[in-house]
Amino acid sequence: MVSHLEDDDMATQELPIQEEIAGQCVDAHGGAIGMPQLCPEWMGNQIFWLAVTLIVIFLILSKIALPRIAAILAERTGTITNDIAAAEDLKRKAVEAEDAFNKAMADAKAEASRIVAEAKAEIQADLDVEIAKADAEIAAKTAESEKAIAEIQEGAMEAVQTVAKDTAKEIVAAMGASADARSVTDAVNARMKG
Amino acid sequence: MATETHAAEAAEGSGLVFHPMDQFIVKPLFGDGPVGMFTITNVTLWMFISVIAIVLLLVVGTSRRAIVPSRSQSLAELTYGFVYKMIEDVTGKDGLKYFPYIMTLFMFILFANMLGLIPGAFTTTSHIAVTGVLAVLVFATVTIMGFVKNGAGFLGLFWVASAPLALRPILAIIELISYFVRPVSHSIRLAGNMMAGHAVLKVFAGFAGSALIAPVAVGAITAMYALEMLVAFVQAYVFTILTCVYLKDALHPSH
Structure with missing residues (x-):
């Protein structure tokens, strides 16, 4: 431990060396000697805490974080797929509804024209009957009138x-x-x- | 070592103080005792802070489980998707069952790098002891898994079947060397990048002590800081993607 310090210059020798603080890798001022990365004294500590850290991170990730994020992503994919399917379903329904509406419209139109035609036919029939009746009446009246005229004429001739x-x-x-x-x-x- | 100390002392005399490496010293948090294996040190503190940050992002941030994510939740999802896709692209579908391990590595390195950039922070990933353990973990896992999954077939990794027969033994030696150099390069790349960046920042910070060059030094620190933000992310990414590549070698050793 002290051997490195003894290599140091005389200036540090004059200061009281705090051997508790100054290990192999730190000089009396608390400055680094060489590369702290290569100090074997500290490696055990670093490796131990690294192992603890890695295990903790691994447990947190594999038990909580990663399954949760995977679930969120899966859920989102599922939701998107469902929504697209629902949208397609709705679109199909809309098309169906439109078709149904068009069909109903066409049916209604056909029905309406049928009713109109029926009404027309009925009216026509009534009209025909009435016309025929009227014609007959007219004919009867005409015949009567003609007869009356003929009678009158005859009477007139006789009188003349x-x-x-x-x-x-x-x-x-x-x-x-x-x-x-x-x-x-x-x-x-x-x-x-x- | 002695000359460095001399330089430092000399600089102290002239008003400019450079202690670029002091930021990497491991200190006990409580008291001044020696650093034992289980001593609570600044390493412990900053690793704990990165755990807290990871929990804040990935657990607290996603706690509402919203279909339409909040900002923190979408950041968590982005991180998840980033690593997930990386494994899927580099290693393939069968690498996905190692996702939690790789995510652990990525999150730890990313947060240790990023938190290390807070002024006064201790960068745990600038230490070779830390990155070395990470790299050896990856190397050992991948090697053992390669043999468990493929048996002796894993050695096919070193036997380049597509090369001419005469070249294959030479290539085998080169492949073998490059294989064993992996953990070294893997760890030194990360620790070296972190250490160099922070040391440079500290050197510029030392220059900022002199009024004459302070504006330049502050500008340089700002620029370096931006670069270091990038490096912090890129190094986490590189470490993770190399892990994926090594994992791919273990799962599919044929070239």
Whole structure:
């Protein structure tokens, strides 16, 4: 221990050497002699504490830290995968919903046009019936009217004939000639036909 | 050693004090006694702080288990994914069952490196005793596992079947040497980077004591600090990815 110190210069010899502090590797001022890295005195201490430290770090890492971080990372990967799957599911559902909506829309449109067509047909049928009834009534009324007209006409003709006969008789009589009724009637009839 | 002390003493006289290596001294936290194996030292303190920081990030940060992560939780998830993907890419799917081990290494080195950059902090990973243990752990695990998984087939790692037959014995020797150099380079790379960076910072800090060059020194410290942040991360990454590469060799020894 002391041998190294004795190698030292005379200046240090004058100072009281504190052998408790000054080991092989430290001079009397507490300064390093050479490279402290090569001091064999301290190596045991360093190796011992290094071993303790490494074991502690290893236990902390392998028991707590690494499994936890691995779990966090796995959980995150899982969450991301799930979220992507859920997003795809939702997208698919949206597409399905859109399809369903379109289908319902098309159905509704078809239904609506069907109802419209049905209503139209019903109305048309009613209308046809009514028209037919009306036509029949009109026809009946027309026939009646025609009959009435024909009757009236006939009546009128007869009246005209009667008037014409009478008038012709009167005229003939007035003119002083007596005409026989039959010839007057024939003449009027012939005239009327003409 | 003596000359270094002389230089330090001489510098102290002129107002500039350089003790770039003092930051690496292991001290007991309580009292001034010698450093025994189980003494609570600054090593213990800073390793404990890195454990606390890891717990804060990976356990407290994820305690809400939110599907939509908070800032700390997404940082924890980012770290998890970073190491997980590294193993998957480098070692393959069958390397994933060693994920907790590799994550432990990565988290410890990353946090020890980063916490070491706090001014006044003690950088545990700047010590070869620490990185050496880490590297030997990896080396021993990988070697034993290689033999357990592949039996004698693991030696196929050294027998380059694709090379011409005459070259194979020579290549075997080179491969063997490079295999055994792995833990050395693996540990010295990390400890060396950490130590050099912190020592340089300290040297610049020493220069900042002189008013004349203080602006330059402070600027240099800022720049170095930024670089060291990068180095702290990159070295943790390099250590971890090399572990994955070695693990791949053990699982699939054929070239």
